[in-house]
Amino acid sequence: MKSGFVSLIGRTNAGKSSLLNYLLGEKISMVSHKVNATRRKINGIVMKDENQIIFVDTPGLHDSNKMINKLMIDVAIKSIGDADMVLFLASIHDDLSDYEKFLQIKNLPPHIVLLTKTDEASNEKIAKKLTQYQQFQDKFRAIMPVNIKKNIYKAQILNEICKYLPEHEYYYDPQLLSSTNxxxxxxxxxxxxxxxxxxxxxxxxxxxxxxxxxxxxxxxxxxxxxxxxxxxxxxxxxxxxxxxxxxxxxxxxxxxxxxxxxxxxxxxxxxxxxxxxxxxxxxxxxxxx
Ligand SMILES: Nc1nc2c(ncn2[C@@H]2O[C@H](COP(=O)(O)OP(=O)(O)OP(=O)(O)O)[C@@H](O)[C@H]2O)c(=O)[nH]1
Ligand SMILES: [Mg+2]
CATH class of the missing domain: 3.30.300.20 (K homology (KH) domain)
Known part of the structure; x- marks a missing residue:
């Protein structure tokens, strides 16, 4: 039996909250087309076979001098420190600069890169982006495209996460959807x-x-x-x-x-x-x- 905390990290608008809702099969986390939507952590608990994955949605990473934005970024950075694993989300439209910044964070737990919004890109564009990320292949455990519109890759993502989760008894009742109040x-x-x-x-x-x-x-x-x-x-x-x-x-x-x-x-x-x-x-x- 494995169980652990998996933080969803990435630039604002990358699709973190949408992915949490998709993996959970319930809309629990707020989504907006506007940037900097998520302000506070929120979690969703997914059972995959006998394993328990607690996904933690976080505010998006971005550069800002505004005090409240800095507080939000602190929430995300702290959640990386508390996680057993990280899913780093990057939109198919973004360059790799946010990922390169993410790699500078000290004591990173194991992470998987997920390319989001692939429904908006051609297969060629997706393949090209995957190739660009290969230069960091010794940093990530896996890289995968996701497509929440077409409902594919869900099982693959959950299986991949389970490979790297620590052996641990359940943190929460398996019936529970979230431990967030x-x-x-x-x-x-x-x-x-x-x-x-x-x-x-x-x-x-x-x-x-x-x-x-x-x-x-x-x-x-x-x-x-x-x-x-x-x-x-x-x-x-x-x-x-x-x-x-x-x-x-x-x-x-x-x-x-x-x-x-x-x-x-x-x-x-x-x-x-x-x-x-x-x-x-x-x-x-x-x-x-
Ligand atoms: N086409 C497409 N749109 C997506 C996908 N995932 C998310 N979106 C859209 O992208 C926008 C941002 O999604 P969110 O899930 O709120 O993004 P986020 O990373 O949580 O953003 P912050 O909370 O601001 O950090 C919304 O308009 C979503 O509907 C996807 O796979 N495909
Ligand atoms: Mg969000």
């Missing part, structure tokens, strides 16, 4: 709805705090605040006649009920908290667990 999963679904509903810098100036969750057999009631930094951002989040916050609520309910399989009641308030992303000690509470 469900409140934090709801929180990120509401954040996904914000990413989806408002443009420009608003999602990055905002976060979600879950105040109360009441779970009944057929209904989960969620009371949440969207916090944002300025009056003008609050106005945009509310929208004309409250249309935007209403839309965020509807999208959040859809995402959360697809995950929890019951009806959702949601109450969202928009709150201004000026220092949430400017004061490091306050911001840390939003990113570090």
């Amino acid at each position: 469900t409140k934090d999963i709801y929180r990120d679904f509401i954040l996904e709805a914000i990413f989806d509903s408002v443009s420009s810098e608003i999602p990055y100036s905002s976060d979600v705090v879950i105040n109360k969750v009441i779970e009944n057999e057929n209904l989960i009631s969620i009371y949440a605040d969207i916090i944002t930094d300025t009056q003008s951002h609050k106005k945009i989040l509310i929208g004309k006649n409250g249309d935007t916050v209403k839309r965020i609520g509807i999208k959040s309910k859809k995402l959360i009920s697809a995950f929890s399989k019951v009806k959702i009641f949601i109450n969202i308030k928009i709150i201004i908290k000026k220092d949430w992303n400017s004061n490091e000690n306050v911001a840390k509470k939003h990113f570090i667990y």
Whole structure:
């Protein structure tokens, strides 16, 4: 029996959260076409034969001087240190510079390179990219293309990971889908709805705090605040006649009920908290667990 923690690492937008959802067979992690979507770690537990793989989704690696972005990158780097293995995700469209930077990290655990978004590339382009990575073949255990659109390579990826997992008893009950607190999963679904509903810098100036969750057999009631930094951002989040916050609520309910399989009641308030992303000690509470 093998069991271990496998961190999903890579540039923002590489497809880490999408891959977690795909391997898990459930949408648990927020996805967006916008960059820097994932802020906090979230895990998904996959049983492959008698082995248990705990996938840890992390914020994307990127260069930024913004304090909250640095906190997010710290979350990803720390998760590499805590992992038994790493899946390094690189989009088929990206050059190898992010991978070269990743290789500079000290004490890297064994890793597999996954080429994502291969549905957007020709076989020639995929073959060319695989050849480029061969110069690092003594660094990685394997390199594989993934195609979450066509639902192929899933078993191959899981089998390859199991080869390198340590012998260990299960960390979690094999029935469990995730050990992440469900409140934090709801929180990120509401954040996904914000990413989806408002443009420009608003999602990055905002976060979600879950105040109360009441779970009944057929209904989960969620009371949440969207916090944002300025009056003008609050106005945009509310929208004309409250249309935007209403839309965020509807999208959040859809995402959360697809995950929890019951009806959702949601109450969202928009709150201004000026220092949430400017004061490091306050911001840390939003990113570090
Ligand atoms: N065509 C295609 N699009 C993909 C694939 N995987 C992810 N995407 C899209 O790429 C975008 C980014 O996906 P995410 O899963 O949020 O990427 P991420 O690496 O988690 O990004 P961060 O959380 O910002 O670090 C979304 O619009 C996804 O729908 C894929 O295999 N093929
Ligand atoms: Mg993500």
